[in-house]
Amino acid sequence: MRLRQNHNLNLGTRLTRFLGSMPLAITLLVVLAIASVIGTVLQQNKPYADYEIKFGTFWFEIFRTLGLYDVYSALWFLLILAFLVVSTSICVVRNTPGMLRELRRFREQAQEKSLRLMKHTSSLILNQPPARVEETALQAMQAEGFRVRAHQGKDHRTLAAMKGGANKWGYWLTHIGLVIIFLGGLLDSRLPLMIGEWRGVIQPETRNIPASEVPLESRLQAGNHSFRGSVDIPEGRQANIIFLPVRDGYLVQELPYTVEVKAFRVEHYATGQPKSFESDLVIHDKDLPQPLETTISVNHPLVYKGTAIYQANFGDGGSEISMQLRPLLATYPRMDLTGNVFENYNLKGEDENWRLELTNFRLFNINPVISETGETRQRNMGPSFTFKLRNAAGEAIEYTNYMNPVMLDKRPYFISGVRKSPADPQRFLHIPADSKGSTARFFHFLANLQDNAQLRKAAEQTTRATMAVTALGGNDQVTDTVIDSMVKLTRIFINSGFDGMERDISARFPPEQVQNVTEAFTKVLRAALESVYQLTLEQEGVKTPADSDWQFYDDSLNAISNLPLYGSPWYIQMTGFQQIEASGLQITRSPGMNVVYFGSVMLTIGVFLLFYISHRRVWFYIKPLPDNQTELLLAGSANRHEREFAAYFTRLTGQLRQVLAPNKADGSVTDAATNDDHHNIEHGR
C-alpha cells in the first residue's frame, strides 16, 4: 500500500490512497498516543484561576487557546481521532475487494514456475497413475479440513486447497469494530454541545448563582439524548437538574424525573476505614404510578428511563451546628449561636463587625497517631467543623475546631487549626481542658488576666506578701512601682505574647542591658501571672494547687502566648450538631454504550482470529509422466505461524510419500522441503 507518485491519478484517488495508507495509519497511532499524554500530565478541567497562578498570564493564554485544559475535547485532538477513523475506514474499503478475492480464489491456475518459487515446495516422482495421486491428495486435504478446487491444465491437473479464511475476518472484525467503537463514543460525546456553543445557541454559565436563575441558553432540555453530569443533594431534599462542567463554567441539564435523597450512609469496617457508601433514593416521575424507592451504592447504580444514577461522592448537606463564642478579648461579648453549614452569619464585635462563614462539618476525623511504641495507629478525633471568619476589610482566616478534647501526651486539649489560605499548612492552637473536660478554667483565667481590677488585686496580694518578709516592707512607693510594672507587663503579654515582651524590651533598652532586663521582667511577669492563676484557683475553690494544676497553668500560658497569632476575637466552640449529609450523584445517559460494547466484542474476537488463525494454501501440481509414473509438485504458503506451517508441510510430504511410494525402490523422490530456513518468520504481504 505504498503511495506512488503517479501524476496521472486524479486528486480524489490520490487523497484516498494517502488516507488509507499504512504509513499514515501508523503515524496517526503514534501521534494520538503522544497527544494523549498531554492530558494526563496536565490535570484537566481545573478552575481556570489555578492554571493562571501556575503558568502566569502569558502561558495561561497560550495553553487556553490550544485547548490544553480540556485536551480531549479540543478541536485538534478530535481531528486526529477523526483522521484515524477515516484512515481505518478507507483502509477497510480499499482492502476488502482484494481480501474477498483471496477468500474466493483458489488460484488453481497457478503456473508450475511460480509454484516452484514458493517458500515451501517439494516434488515427488511416483510410480502411481495421476488419478491415484490426485485422489490421495484430495483425501489428505479433506482430512485437514481444507477446501479444495481442481483445475485441468493442458498437460497437468492442479488441486488448489486453502484453509483459515477466518484470519481475514479477523481483519474486518478488528478494523470495523474500532470504527464502531468510535461511532458509539461519538453518540455519547459532547459534539452537539460544542456545535451549539459554536453556533451561539448554548452558553456555559460561569457565575455562582442558584440553578433556578441560570438563563435559558445555559440550560439543556430533558430530551437531550446524551449527557453526563452530577449534583449534590442533601438528605431529605430533591433535585430535577444536574450540572455539566464545561471548561471554567457549567450547563444545567434538566432531568425527566426528580430524584430525592432520603438518606445517605457510610458504613465502616472495624478498622474505621469506609466499607460502603450508599444512598436511599426516591424517584418521583409522573409516569410512575407511585414513587420508586431504591438504594444505590458504589458499583451498584440505578438504571431508570435510559439514564443511570451513580453514587459518585458525598459531603456535608448543611448540618446544623450549635456554637458558643467565647471571647479571647475581654472587650468582646460572649454569645451563643446556631447555624447551618454553607450559611453566613454577621457577628457584632466591639469596634468591628465580623462575618462567620460555616463551610464544613465532619463527623469522623480519622488521623494517624504515632503511639509510644512507635506504631502508627488510626485514631478517630471525633466531630469537627470548619469556618471562615471574615473581618470588615474582607480578609478571612479559616479555622477547623474539634468538638471534643483530644488526648496529647496524656493530657486533654481542645484543638483549633488555623490557616490564612488553603495553600498554607494548618497551625494549631491547643487550649487545655480542665478536670471537667471543659474550657471553663482556661477562659476564667484568661478573663482574670484581662480584667484590670482582678489583675491589680492579685498583683497586690503577691507583692505585699513578698515585701512583708523583705527589708522593703512598708515602702508603699516601691510596692506601687512593682504592682504597676506587673500589670503593665501582663498587658503586654496578653496582647503580644512572650515575643511582644522581648520586642518591647529591645526597643526600650540598650542591647547590653537586654539580657538582664529580660530576666528581671520575666520574673516579675511570672509572679504576676502566677498570682492571677492562684486567684483564679481560689475563686474556683482550689486551695492547694496540685501538679496537674501547674501543668494546666503552663499549657494555658503556651496557648495565651499564641493567641496574638490566632487572629480571631472568639474561640468558637461546637456544643452540639445535627448532621445532614449530601449525596453526590452522577447521572448519565449514554445511548452509545451498547454500540461501544458491540464494537469491543468484534474487536476482541477479531484480534484472536487475526493472530491465531493462519490462512494456509497448498497446491498439488500433478503431471503425468511416461510409464504410468506421475510427478507431484507440492507448494504451500501461510500468512501466520510460519514455523508450524513448515512442520505441517514436511509432515504432509512425508505422509504422501508413505502412501504413494511406500518403498524407496518404487519411486525416486526429490525433496526440496522449503526454499529457505524453517525458522524464518512470518512474512506479511
Added chain:
Amino acid sequence: MSVPQHTMQDVFARPGLLQRLNLRDWLWAAVVLAGIAYAFASYHSAMDAYEQSFLLLSAPAVLALGFYWRSSQLYVLAVALLSLFGIWLYGGDYANGESVFGLKYLFSSQSAVMWMSALFFLATAFYFTGLVSGSEFINKTATAITWTALVMGLTGLMVRWYESYLIDPEFGHIPVSNLYEVFILFCVITGLLYLYYENHYRNRSMGGFVLLVISAAVGFLLWYSFARDAHEIRPLVPALKSYWMKIHVPANFIGYGAFALAAMTGTTYLVKQYALAHNPSGLLARRLPSLEMLDEISYKAIALGFAFFTIATILGAMWAAEAWGGYWSWDPKETWALIVWLNYAAWLHLRLTKGWTGTHMAWWSIGGLLITLFAFLGVNMFLSGLHSYGEL
C-alpha cells in the same frame, strides 16, 4: 500396487484433541472436575451468580490449559494441594500463622512469597550459570527451581485469599487489589509464560535474561514489603468491591507479563546480535537462541499480550461504566492504557503488514515495556486520577 482405503485415512486423519489424550490426562481431568464439583456442591449457597459462574467456567479453562500444555497439569495440582494444606494448617485460626511450623516457615502467604522471591533469584543465577557452563543439568535445575518458585507464588496468593477472610470475613477478597498483590501476580504470570515458551521452543539459554525482569519485580516486592509493610492485608475500599476486579486485573497482568517477556527476548536479541558482531565464536553467540527464534518469541508474546490487554481494557471500560458512570473518562490510567495499546498496535502493524523484524523491533519492544511500566506504576505515582488504588 495399491494401499487399502482405511490405511490411507489412518495416515492422513489427524487425531482430534480428545484422541490425543492419554490416561494420565484423563485422570488429571477427573481430579480437576471432582475438585471443582466438590467446591461447587459445598459452597454454591455462599456464592452469588457471578461467583458460581466463575467457578464453573474455571473447569473448561483449566482443562483446556492442561490439555494444551501438559506441564501445567502438575502445576495446577501442586498449587491446589499446597494451598489446601496451608488452609488446613490454619484450621480457622489466623494466629496459627505465627505458631504452626508449616505456616510460619512455608505456606503462610508471606512465607510462601518469600520462598518465591528467593527461588526466583536462585533460578536467575542457575540460568546464567547454565548459559556460561553449558551444562544441561544446571539448565534443567534452573527450570525446576522456576517451577517451584511459581508454585510457591501462586500458593501464596491462594492462601492469602483465605487469610483475608480469616482476619475478618468482611475483609475477604481476591488478592489482586493492591500493588503488593499484583506484583506477585505479575511474577507468576511472567514466569508461566516464559516456561511455556521454553518448553515450546526447547531452549533454556534465554532464561536468565527473562528472569532478570522477574527478579527486578521481586526486588521491588521485597522493598515494598519491608519498607512499607505492604503485605498487611487491608479491607477493600468501596470502589473495588466488584466482581469486575476478579477478571479485569488478571487479564491486565497477562498483558503486562507478556509485554515484559517480549522486552526481555528483545534484550536477548540485542545481546546475541552484539555477540555475533563482536565475538562470533564466543559463548553468547553460540549458546543463545537464534535471532529468528528470539524475534518470533517477541512477536508471539506481544500478540498474546495485546489480545489480553485489549480484553482487559474493555473489561476496565465496562467496570468504569458501572463504578464511575462512564466507560471512558480520559482518566490518566485509562489514557495510558490507550497509549500502551496504540503503541503495540503500531508495532504489530509494522510487523504483520510491513514485515519489519530485527533490531528496531527489539528496541521497540523494550521501549514498549517502559511505556507499559509507566502505565502500570508511573501513573499511580506521578499522576492523580480516579484509579488510585495501587499507590506507593
